Amino acid sequence: MDGRRVEHLLTTPTTPKELISAESEGGTSFPNFLFFVLHKERAHSERWNGPAPPKNPWRYRARTGMLFLMLIREATDADWPTIWAFFHPIVVAGETFTYPTDMDQDQARQGWLLSKPDRTVVALDEHGTVVGTAKMNRNHMGNADHIASASYMVDPAHNGRGVGRALCEYSLGWARQAGYTAMQFNAVVATNTRAIGLYESLGFAVVGTLERGFRHPAHGHVGLRIMYRTLDEDPTR
Amino acid sequence: MDGRRVEHLLTTPTTPKELISAESEGGTSFPNFLFFVLHKERAHSERWNGPAPPKNPWRYRARTGMLFLMLIREATDADWPTIWAFFHPIVVAGETFTYPTDMDQDQARQGWLLSKPDRTVVALDEHGTVVGTAKMNRNHMGNADHIASASYMVDPAHNGRGVGRALCEYSLGWARQAGYTAMQFNAVVATNTRAIGLYESLGFAVVGTLERGFRHPAHGHVGLRIMYRTLDEDPTR
Numbered sequence: 001m002d003g004r005r006v007e008h009l010l011t012t013p014t015t016p017k018e019l020i021s022a023e024s025e026g027g028t029s030f031p032n033f034l035f036f037v038l039h040k041e042r043a044h045s046e047r048w049n050g051p052a053p054p055k056n057p058w059r060y061r062a063r064t065g066m067l068f069l070m071l072i073r074e075a076t077d078a079d080w081p082t083i084w085a086f087f088h089p090i091v092v093a094g095e096t097f098t099y100p101t102d103m104d105q106d107q108a109r110q111g112w113l114l115s116k117p118d119r120t121v122v123a124l125d126e127h128g129t130v131v132g133t134a135k136m137n138r139n140h141m142g143n144a145d146h147i148a149s150a151s152y153m154v155d156p157a158h159n160g161r162g163v164g165r166a167l168c169e170y171s172l173g174w175a176r177q178a179g180y181t182a183m184q185f186n187a188v189v190a191t192n193t194r195a196i197g198l199y200e201s202l203g204f205a206v207v208g209t210l211e212r213g214f215r216h217p218a219h220g221h222v223g224l225r226i227m228y229r230t231l232d233e234d235p236t237r
Numbered sequence: 238m239d240g241r242r243v244e245h246l247l248t249t250p251t252t253p254k255e256l257i258s259a260e261s262e263g264g265t266s267f268p269n270f271l272f273f274v275l276h277k278e279r280a281h282s283e284r285w286n287g288p289a290p291p292k293n294p295w296r297y298r299a300r301t302g303m304l305f306l307m308l309i310r311e312a313t314d315a316d317w318p319t320i321w322a323f324f325h326p327i328v329v330a331g332e333t334f335t336y337p338t339d340m341d342q343d344q345a346r347q348g349w350l351l352s353k354p355d356r357t358v359v360a361l362d363e364h365g366t367v368v369g370t371a372k373m374n375r376n377h378m379g380n381a382d383h384i385a386s387a388s389y390m391v392d393p394a395h396n397g398r399g400v401g402r403a404l405c406e407y408s409l410g411w412a413r414q415a416g417y418t419a420m421q422f423n424a425v426v427a428t429n430t431r432a433i434g435l436y437e438s439l440g441f442a443v444v445g446t447l448e449r450g451f452r453h454p455a456h457g458h459v460g461l462r463i464m465y466r467t468l469d470e471d472p473t474r
Contacts, residue, residue: 099379140450142336142338143331145335146452182449182450187381207445209444213465228447
């Protein structure tokens with residue numbers, strides 16, 4: 001979906017259900033998703049203590065003045081250069097991911113752009129700009145293959161807009177639809193408190209910490225947290 | 238090393254240092270190892286409350302009447318059929334490993350027989366029989382690549398002889414020599430209390446549990462434990 005199409009949806013009254021249906025790829029694959037409604041609800045119930053938001057959802061703006069509309073769709077090879085533009089500096093910084101800091105582009109693309117039954121998506125803002133990406137996959141085999149995992153990367157230029165939250169919510173939905181009943185994050189750097197807080201708000205708990213498990217370039221050896229939640233119930237809804 | 242050679246070493250007085258040197262592959266690789274001394278010491282200090290063991294180490298027997306002598310050496314393709322003979326039923330049982338229970342032999346061999354810098358070994362008893370195997374490898378990438386992991390499988394026909402302990406000790410030594418400073422087990426089934434107890438006795442702690450993380454064929458959903466230890470100090474020595 002290009003930016004014009006998003007713009008069109010943004011300015012044309014239509015129901016979320018129609019949008020989702022329009023974006024679905026059909027078959028058994030998890031549909032692309034407009035993350036408008038979720039964000040409206042959250043903004044009101046959790047972030048806002050003031051007046052209720054305006055009635056017209058397509059025109060709704062948070063206090064920061066930013067629209068929460070976001071399209072999440074399957075990533076394609078054509079998205080890669082845009083992903084790599086923010087992916088690479090995040091990996092080079094070596095503060096949040098357990099990826100080789102000298103990872104080259106081929107390695108990165110191969111590791112990030114997954115094919116079915118796993119899934120990699122991009123989040124587009126209202127201009128059709130790729131503002132983040134997520135990959136989601138099985139985390140264990142055999143009798144533990146009901147545990148999924150996911151990773152998220154948000155373009156720092158678009159931080160604070162709820163992109164990470166939208167991607168995380170999307171991946172939980174994907175995992176449920178794909179038949180997973182739990183999700184585990186294997187390696188969340190202890191100093192990445194924003195991510196930990198986000199995951200906790202979405203029902204994850206830190207189930208364990210690998211002490212001195214991560215060599216942070218600024219903070220030295222810090223913990224590496226394992227976060228986990230089951231998908232039987234959804235505390236965020 | 239064939240059974241005759243082990244038998245020879247068993248009956249010929251020689252020092253552990255000479256044995257280790259004789260078995261070393263040279264270069265930077267971790268040497269093959271005769272696990273005699275460690276086991277003698279443990280048997281005396283931890284298992285025995287009775288009389289001290291006899292003086293001649295090569296003739297030393299535990300109360301069970303079994304020799305603790307064990308050779309651990311790098312696994313070869315030629316070992317695979319012997320490994321598969323006990324590996325397969327363990328995987329099919331689906332009680333202790335997160336491997337597909339319908340795993341075929343090629344999958345298994347590819348996943349188990351690792352090449353450098355990782356390592357796969359077999360443990361031979363005094364007759365030269367393969368009684369267990371272990372693989373050891375890096376567990377994380379990037380700024381967490383100082384964390385190793387390992388997996389162990391012991392032929393149930395040879396349980397209770399300290400094979401698992403010897404393999405685990407070997408892998409800790411390998412990890413230290415390879416420059417790792419921590420070891421993590423990603424998925425220890427909660428009902429596998431013998432393994433958990435063994436790992437705890439070797440300095441590991443359960444750092445977290447994935448509740449309902451494993452579908453045990455007899456016990457239903459049980460926890461999947463994450464176990465971890467740093468390698469800075471060695472509480473077992």
